[in-house]
Amino acid sequence: MDEGQALASFGALSQETRLQIVRMLVVAGPDGMAAGAIAEKLDVSPSNVSFHLKELDRAGLIGQQRESRSIVYTANFHVLGGLVRFLMEDCCAGHPEVCASATQVAACCAPAARNVP
Amino acid sequence: MDEGQALASFGALSQETRLQIVRMLVVAGPDGMAAGAIAEKLDVSPSNVSFHLKELDRAGLIGQQRESRSIVYTANFHVLGGLVRFLMEDCCAGHPEVCASATQVAACCAPAARNVP
DNA sequence: TCAACATTTCAAGGATTGTTGAAATATGGA
């Protein structure tokens, strides 16, 4: 991820509704959620949620796919991971102590990274 | 870091000049940089850089300290690390593969996290 | 104290972003 993409990602995540959408889609996983379901759960108008979904899509943070009448959105884990990486590389430059806590988080959800069976 | 703080951090980092300031300060380390030096290196007017520094300060991403005539700014590694952690916890929810790449980055700059002497 | 330096504050203006509701588009079933 280059600086321009990071900038776009930060901009996309800097709005409350959009951050909530991303968090919901991350929890939803690969199945994703339909635009209407997102709007209902967040109590936001369909047109407003559509506006924010387009914004997140432009930043590459989510993807979309028509499924019958609905349009189902999913989090783009690859880009999300790239953003973590960008932030870590930037804040790690000579500052290992920052990464240490990140490593702890990683260890707790990525068993493959540790020797825990 | 709570959602509100993350929102503020993302907003602060979503502006080119501010992102560049943070990256410079991270590289500068604990010594930090004076406002004037930042302005000169980024070729931005003093008043403009001051505006952005205030914004970054409000988000807690940087700290400041008067040093004689200059005001020296430093990156807040604690908050930066908290942001990485926030992003990781969000995007790790059930998705270990994202954290795996982050772990690699961490390993390369945090020797303590691995068994490399 | 005065002058020079380093930085911030302020007001004004322009640019971008977010919200709203109405109308348009696309899909599936009766």
Place this chain on the structure above:
DNA sequence: TCCATATTTCAACAATCCTTGAAATGTTGA
């Protein structure tokens, strides 16, 4: 085909953010 559902698009307006340059603040040394 017609209707209901799901979503997007559009225009208008409001709100926020960024930039600029001039003036104010704080600091140091002569």
